[in-house]
Amino acid sequence: MDLITPGIGLVFWTTLSFLIVLFILSKAAWKPMLKALKEREENIDGALAEAEKARQEMASLQSDNEKLLKEAREERDRMLTEARDTHGTIVGKAKGDAKAEADRLIAGAREEIRSEKRAAQTEIKNMVAQLSIEIAEKVIKERLSNDEKQKALVNSLIEDLNLN
Amino acid sequence: MVLPRHMNTPAIKTIAFFLFFISGTSVALAGSSKGEKFDPGGTILHHVKDAHEIHVMDGVSISLPIIIYDDGLKIFSSSHFYHSEPKEVMIGDAKEHYYAYNGYALFHEKIYKLDHGALHIEDGHPHNEKVADFSITKNVSGMLFGVFMMFMLFIAAAKHYKKHGIAAPKKGIVRAVEPLVLFISEEVARPSIGHKYQRYVPFLLTLFFFIWFGNLLGLIPFLGGMNFTGNIAVTMVLASFTFIITSFSGNKHYWGHIFAPPGVPVALYPLLIPIEIIGVLSKPIVLMLRLFANITAGHIIILAFTSLIFIFGEMSTGAGYGVSVVSMAFSIFMNFLELLVGFLQAYVFVLLSALYFGAAVEEVHH
Numbered sequence: 001m002d003l004i005t006p007g008i009g010l011v012f013w014t015t016l017s018f019l020i021v022l023f024i025l026s027k028a029a030w031k032p033m034l035k036a037l038k039e040r041e042e043n044i045d046g047a048l049a050e051a052e053k054a055r056q057e058m059a060s061l062q063s064d065n066e067k068l069l070k071e072a073r074e075e076r077d078r079m080l081t082e083a084r085d086t087h088g089t090i091v092g093k094a095k096g097d098a099k100a101e102a103d104r105l106i107a108g109a110r111e112e113i114r115s116e117k118r119a120a121q122t123e124i125k126n127m128v129a130q131l132s133i134e135i136a137e138k139v140i141k142e143r144l145s146n147d148e149k150q151k152a153l154v155n156s157l158i159e160d161l162n163l164n
Numbered sequence: 165m166v167l168p169r170h171m172n173t174p175a176i177k178t179i180a181f182f183l184f185f186i187s188g189t190s191v192a193l194a195g196s197s198k199g200e201k202f203d204p205g206g207t208i209l210h211h212v213k214d215a216h217e218i219h220v221m222d223g224v225s226i227s228l229p230i231i232i233y234d235d236g237l238k239i240f241s242s243s244h245f246y247h248s249e250p251k252e253v254m255i256g257d258a259k260e261h262y263y264a265y266n267g268y269a270l271f272h273e274k275i276y277k278l279d280h281g282a283l284h285i286e287d288g289h290p291h292n293e294k295v296a297d298f299s300i301t302k303n304v305s306g307m308l309f310g311v312f313m314m315f316m317l318f319i320a321a322a323k324h325y326k327k328h329g330i331a332a333p334k335k336g337i338v339r340a341v342e343p344l345v346l347f348i349s350e351e352v353a354r355p356s357i358g359h360k361y362q363r364y365v366p367f368l369l370t371l372f373f374f375i376w377f378g379n380l381l382g383l384i385p386f387l388g389g390m391n392f393t394g395n396i397a398v399t400m401v402l403a404s405f406t407f408i409i410t411s412f413s414g415n416k417h418y419w420g421h422i423f424a425p426p427g428v429p430v431a432l433y434p435l436l437i438p439i440e441i442i443g444v445l446s447k448p449i450v451l452m453l454r455l456f457a458n459i460t461a462g463h464i465i466i467l468a469f470t471s472l473i474f475i476f477g478e479m480s481t482g483a484g485y486g487v488s489v490v491s492m493a494f495s496i497f498m499n500f501l502e503l504l505v506g507f508l509q510a511y512v513f514v515l516l517s518a519l520y521f522g523a524a525v526e527e528v529h530h
Contacts, residue, residue, distance in 0.1 A: 002213055002272070003460070006397035009231075009297045010214065013304040014392075014401040017311050018374060026366040029318035033345055034365060036325035043330060 202478055204471035211389040212463050215273050215302040216242040220386050228305055232268065232275055233296040242299070245270040255288050268295065275299075303398070306390030310377040317341065318373070348372050348514060356518035360525050364518065367409065371402065372514040379459055379506030383499060389467075393509075394459030399452040406517040407448035413524040447520055451513060458509050462502040469495040 144150050218226040227243035250261035253271075262271035262283050269276045269283045269292065276283060276292035284291050300308070321338040333339045348369050353361040378393035392398045420426070422440040424433070469491040477484025 002274075003209065004396050004456075006395075006400050007214065007297065009299055009301065010303055010392070010395055010397035011401055012298055013300075013307060014398045017307055018370070018401065018405065021311050021314055021374060022367060022370045025314065025318055025370055029322040030345075030366040030369050032322045032325045033318075033342070034349060034362070036330045037342070037346060037349070040330040040332070 202471075202474045204468070204475060208464055208467040208471060211467055212391055212394065212460055213273060214391075214395060216270065216299055217246055218302050218305065218387060218390075228302065229300045230275070231298040231300065233298060234268075234277065238266075240266070242270075251283070253283060253285050255285060273301075302390060303392035303395055306381050306387065307378065307392045307398070309390075310374065310381055310392075313377055314370075314373055344372075345369060352511070352515050353518050356515065357522040357525065361518075364409070364413075364521050367405070368514050368518055371405070371517060372510050375402065375455065375513055376507060376510035379510060380503070382459060382463060383502055383506065389463060391459065391463055394456060394463055396452065396456045399456040402455070402513070403448040403452035406451060406520060407445075410447075410517075410520045410524045411444075413521055415525060415527075417526060417528045418524045447516075451516060455509050455513055458505055462498065462505055466495050466498045466502065469498065 143153070216230060217228055220226065225246070227241045227246065229239055230242050230245070231237060231239050244265040245263035248263050248265055251264055251269075252259055252261050254260070260271075262269045264270075264278060264281075264283075267278050269278050269290075271283060271290055274290075275295050275297050276290050277295055279292050317337055318341060321336075321341040324333050324336060324338040333342060349361075349365045353365050353368050357364055375393055378390075378398070381387065382389065382391045382394060384390070422444060423437060425436050425440065428436055472491040473484055473488045476487040
């Protein structure tokens with residue numbers, strides 16, 4: 001029966017010592033300990049969050065880099081194409097210009113040749129006409145050198161007239 | 165723990181040698197006692213109960229201060245009782261004895277006022293007036309030692325954080341303390357109580373280590389079997405703390421469930437409210453009994469195994485030696501088991517306390 005009857009002395013001492021332990025250890029041990037543990041937990045959480053943030057930043061930086069690289073590549077390609085195009089245009093234009101100039105020169109030369117030829121022809125024609133007139137004059141002079149001849153001519157002319 | 169193969173044989177030999185040695189001494193001791201008949205029940209109960217001295221071994225004991233309140237405080241050493249001539253009284257047919265000093269009698273570790281210089285026994289019980297006994301008994305001194313250990317350990321551990329800030333400890337006692345503190349705070353208190361758990365952690369930590377240290381102290385031999393966590397007075401006080409804190413933490417929701425159970429017709433209140441009140445009161449009572457019964461039972465079993473040696477030793481010395489090996493092996497096994505039980509019971513007490521606090525502060529969920 002003694003075993004299950006609480007004694008007043010032990011109740012008193014247990015209450016007293018438990019309360020003293022609770023008070024002193026709460027102040028001197030648990031409070032600094034729990035505070036430090038909480039701070040450590042927060043610290044670790046913060047560090048983890050920061051690491052995650054840094055990781056995300058790294059990832060975004062990397063993707064930025066890739067984007068930049070891609071853009072640079074596209075820019076280069078575009079520039080190359082443009083240069084090629086420009087080159088083609090310039091060369092084509094130069095060719096065209098050269099051809100046009102040559103054509104113009106050739107056409108000019110032809111025109112000159114033609115006009116020179118025409119001038120020469122005119123000159124030749126004039127010369128031929130002069131010579132013809134001179135020859136005709138000489139022939140006429142020779143043919144009308146006596147009366148008979150003049151009579152014969154007039155007759156022939158009259159004959160022609162009659163026929164008409 | 166698995167021992168390496170080459171360690172097995174020497175380890176077993178060593179254990180066997182110690183078993184033989186320890187049990188041999190026990191039998192020798194049994195043989196050397198006064199020739200009275202060995203009373204295992206009385207011996208075991210005597211060891212389990214509180215005492216006014218620490219009995220180290222036969223002939224060696226530490227006297228403790230007796231503090232009684234009887235018209236003012238009276239303080240004197242218990243040696244005045246134990247070193248006085250024992251006086252005999254008859255309880256039924258059995259001869260019992262008490263010690264008398266300065267008008268007080270110590271009978272079965274209880275202090276009575278002497279009436280005309282004598283202790284009067286009627287119906288097997290002393291009928292003298294009892295006095296309020298605030299002595300530093302075996303259990304109180306054990307408790308004070310446990311408290312002293314707690315101060316040393318935890319204040320030393322807390323110093324680490326003052327010195328090194330929040331850095332994880334690399335050496336020292338704090339490395340052993342920190343995981344336990346974290347365990348109680350994060351694995352016991354937080355899931356059981358909820359977001360308000362931090363208010364209760366200092367109490368739960370103190371409670372856990374108070375009980376655990378008490379349980380461990382009870383396992384140390386040659387301390388007279390300190391058994392303060394196996395004493396109903398101690399477990400009653402500890403359970404009362406849990407009960408008081410639970411009651412003061414109880415919110416509207418908690419008390420509402422007890423005095424106005426939701427979804428129950430008012431006609432049933434006279435039936436349900438007493439049941440709920442019994443439920444509230446039974447929780448600390450169960451806490452009190454569980455710890456008391458577990459620790460006391462453990463002590464009784466270990467003592468019973470040891471007593472077996474003396475019982476058989478009385479029959480014949482040879483039988484005593486024979487039984488001693490077996491009973492020592494069992495007793496050592498029980499000691500290991502009690503190491504586990506000591507931790508487990510401290511954990512269970514704290515876990516249940518935390519669950520009760522959790523129920524008291526729980527918010528309404530709809």
